[in-house]
Amino acid sequence: MQATDTDILKAAEDWRREGRGVAIATVVETWGSAPRPVGSHLVIDEDTNFLGSVSGGCVEGSVITEALDVIADGKPRMLEFGVADETAWQVGLSCGGRIRVYVERVD
Amino acid sequence: MRLNLLSDLNAERSARRAAVLVTDIASGEQRLVREAEIGSDPLAQELRERLRQGKSGLVEQDGHQFFLTVQAPPVRLIVIGAVHISQALAPIAKGLDLDVTIIDPRTAFATPERFPDVPVRAEWPDIVLPQLGIDRYTAVVALTHDPKIDDPALSAALKSECFYIGALGSRKTHERRIQRLMEAGFTEADIARIHAPIGLDIGAISPAEIAVSILAEIVATLRKDRRRSA
Numbered sequence: 298m299q300a301t302d303t304d305i306l307k308a309a310e311d312w313r314r315e316g317r318g319v320a321i322a323t324v325v326e327t328w329g330s331a332p333r334p335v336g337s338h339l340v341i342d343e344d345t346n347f348l349g350s351v352s353g354g355c356v357e358g359s360v361i362t363e364a365l366d367v368i369a370d371g372k373p374r375m376l377e378f379g380v381a382d383e384t385a386w387q388v389g390l391s392c393g394g395r396i397r398v399y400v401e402r403v404d
Numbered sequence: 405m406r407l408n409l410l411s412d413l414n415a416e417r418s419a420r421r422a423a424v425l426v427t428d429i430a431s432g433e434q435r436l437v438r439e440a441e442i443g444s445d446p447l448a449q450e451l452r453e454r455l456r457q458g459k460s461g462l463v464e465q466d467g468h469q470f471f472l473t474v475q476a477p478p479v480r481l482i483v484i485g486a487v488h489i490s491q492a493l494a495p496i497a498k499g500l501d502l503d504v505t506i507i508d509p510r511t512a513f514a515t516p517e518r519f520p521d522v523p524v525r526a527e528w529p530d531i532v533l534p535q536l537g538i539d540r541y542t543a544v545v546a547l548t549h550d551p552k553i554d555d556p557a558l559s560a561a562l563k564s565e566c567f568y569i570g571a572l573g574s575r576k577t578h579e580r581r582i583q584r585l586m587e588a589g590f591t592e593a594d595i596a597r598i599h600a601p602i603g604l605d606i607g608a609i610s611p612a613e614i615a616v617s618i619l620a621e622i623v624a625t626l627r628k629d630r631r632r633s634a
Contacts, residue, residue, distance in 0.1 A: 307417075323460075336459070402405075
């Protein structure tokens with residue numbers, strides 16, 4: 298079972314050793330009510346396979362899209378998500394919290 | 405993250421050693437600090453505190469922001485007694501990502517047929533427990549109802565820094581257990597570490613319900629600093 302964040306990091310290592318492009322996304326900061334605690338990981342490969350979570354599913358799609366860019370250019374990125382109130386179409390957290398997510402490539 | 409850093413981090417986890425990955429947010433530079441190396445790290449104090457709490461998070465030093473990925477060893481559950489409740493307990497505990505080991509010297513109970521997915525040791529607890537090394541990421545539950553088997557396990561657990569000790573049995577059974585442990589030289593404060601009767605009071609009847617009540621109590625102890633009523 299891959300429920301803990303460290304098992305997810307083991308998967309990241311295994312995927313990379315198989316030769317896949319891999320990025321790790323980590324929740325580094327939360328404000329208000331956030332679905333997943335600081336330190337939670339989401340691991341993404343170049344074919345958009347993913348394991349783990351950084352929210353309850355609200356922003357994963359957006360993190361995966363950014364992760365593909367990180368896998369492509371190798372530059373880490375800091376993403377921020379909040380309540381989706383600015384525009385109806387923006388991705389956000391329905392719980393009203395805010396999170397910062399650090400995305401880095403496994404080299 | 406460099407792949408060798410990631411594998412070093414994973415290696416520490418499988419060896420049941422704590423470690424912290426330090427990431428400089430601005431530059432992306434990273435280093436792995438193993439538990440034994442913390443003293444010589446510039447962030448020693450922060451690292452120690454974070455490790456104690458088991459919490460990842462951001463820290464600032466000299467205008468630099470660092471993210472600390474804190475990795476504590478996986479939580480281990482040592483079950484004394486290869487009994488019916490343990491058969492219900494083992495799969496649920498695995499679902500919670502606990503690292504389960506079953507110990508029971510009675511070879512008729514301690515069989516792989518009865519426990520297909522977890523390590524089973526058909527030996528006496530006072531022999532096996534020192535080999536396993538009970539650390540502060542370990543919970544010990546004594547479920548045999550037999551003082552010959554439960555008591556040596558409880559003694560070993562009380563001498564360790566494990567975070568949870570539970571023992572099955574009624575209040576009367578526990579009173580007799582307290583007497584035996586006092587005679588063995590343990591103090592009241594020592595013995596107060598034992599959760600008995602074991603488990604949260606959810607009115608459990610079946611082995612599976614008792615398993616849920618035990619595991620709920622273990623999680624509640626593990627996460628006590630997050631609880632609203634603690």
